[in-house]
Amino acid sequence: MRAAVLTVDEPSLLVREVPDPTPRPHELVLRVDACGICGSDLHLAQAYKAQYPGVVFGHEFCGEVVAVGSEAEGYRPGDRVIGFPLAGCRRCAACLSGDVAKCPSMTLNGVQRPGGYAEYVAVGALEAFLLPEPVDPDLGALVEPLAVALHALDRTPREAGEPVLVLGAGPVGCAVALWARALGAGEVVVSDPVEGRRRLAESLGAATVDPAKEAVAEEFAGITGSAPRVVIECAGAPGLIQHASEVVGTDGHVTVVGVCLKPDTFSPAVSVAKELSYRFVAYYRRRDFARTIAQLAAGRLAADRLVTDRIGLAELPQRFESLMEPNNDCKVLVHPNR
Template identity: 40%
Template sequence: MRAVRLEAVGRLALREVSRPVPGPTDLLVRVEASGICGTDRHLLHGEFPAAPPVTLGHEFCGIVEAVGEGVAEIAPGTRVTGDPNIVCGRCEACRAGRINLCRNLRALGIHRDGGFADYVVVPESQAHVLPANLDPVHGAFCEPLACCLHGMDLAAITPGAGVVVLGGGVIGLLVVQLARLAGAGAVVLSTRQASRRALAEAVGATATVDARREDVVAAVAGPRGLLPGGADVVIECAGVAETVEQAPRMARSGGTVVILGVMPQGAKVTIEPFDILFRELRLLGSFINPFTHRRAADLVAAGVLDLDSLVTRRIGLDAVAETVAAPAAPGDVKVMVLPGM
């Protein structure tokens, strides 16, 4: 079979490899769709810890083709989404219910072979059943949506709240939709690209701001801004220093800032601790998807999110390496990998 392998930092290639064999409690899944994530670029450049050589792809959906002898609940022919994050269940964090902070966390597509391949092995415990009639491209959104849901849980948006979303990529555009579903009264998205601002308004943002403006903080949170005095909740989804530094300045006193975007490991930003103290801001990090993947699968199956508008390109396995190696193309939101293409 074919697989896109991270062979070392800076080296990603499509290879012919043996089809994997499922263990006693595993599923062999034929991959139908797998999403390219910004984290894949970080992995390629050594900016996020991984375990090469490994097949990338941690956002995927597919059909179960074979099961191990100990699998009891999921039969061949079932469509599933895979939660890539495998925890030990034994460390202090796991026993405290903080499974996303597991000391021994291992992830499909990062430490174990993932979904940029014709087939992937998924532990039954990590598989969540999807409807047989669901578009598999929609199924591949479950993992990023699950991460967004964890951030939303931390944000605790209340009906009528004012929300700012920084970043117009797929995470930001999913968060816009989730914020509206949570009852936010105003959802303002800030991003540089005009096409993404238009898309944000199409999927539910009440207003957008060009992030290139010198007065972007004032335009959002100033006395004459869209949310005078600042937002109840600011969710940073871009993973760049500029927006991480802007986020506290766009929050109202007593507001909440959630960092969802992934910056390269080791990168630093400048913030003002006195401002966080004096205005009693809640500054929270949101890491992956503890107990939210099933909820994400149910939300996708319910059809209440606009996912089709977020898919800007579909490619085959032969185009993955060059796509991940290049900066995101202007206008790209979510690039979907279809191994059958």
């Protein structure tokens, strides 16, 4: 099959012929319909490519079952499923509660195991969710980033109807904005310096602020009538935790979703003076996937607006490099079998 593999040279990805996956007893093999390009893949390619040569990225995928392992139950060829890319030991407390990300032996499709930047991918039958009939495969590939956003909001203390400030209008920031509106936030304000991304956030029902030209806290107060008490940082750039501490109000809370791979600093004095609380979040739980799928099936999340482009596997290496530079894209989907 064809797959985009990570190289130690430039470009970061090259499309090559690699062996087709064969299902282990408890696995399914999927013909990949769609796989999202995640910012974490871009970060890994920039900072850690020497550690993962030859890996096939892609942990946001949906596909059709083409092979079923001898002990895999509940699926048959022709079923369309969404891959839950985290696999654990299935025995520890974290796994049994559905919080697989906290399993000490957790592995991830697209890092420790081959991912969805390929024509086919293997996933455990227990790490798969059936795609409901009303949901198309492109939306299925959005379940993973939407579950990240839902988990972040679920871990954020906030009152019903309370306004929310989101820093960053990339895929995760826009997904947080989408979920925040769906969950009843009184107003969602998104801060991003890129005009195209602000326009996308506005199409999702958010108000926007340009932090390069406007005072974020003042603009938020002008829109909502109060200082932000809830700030969700979704960009993962150095300096944003400090920025969040400066714009959030007294007794406020900051949730950090963005993964900054560089050393970062912030002034504790600001946080102490305001008596702020922080929470760092990662991944999601199985119930976040299930809830996201249910909301998509019910038509309650207009997630298709997050998709700004669809490409074939041959186009992926060049597009992957371009996404490392400033751009207006939100979620780009790869269709490996197009």
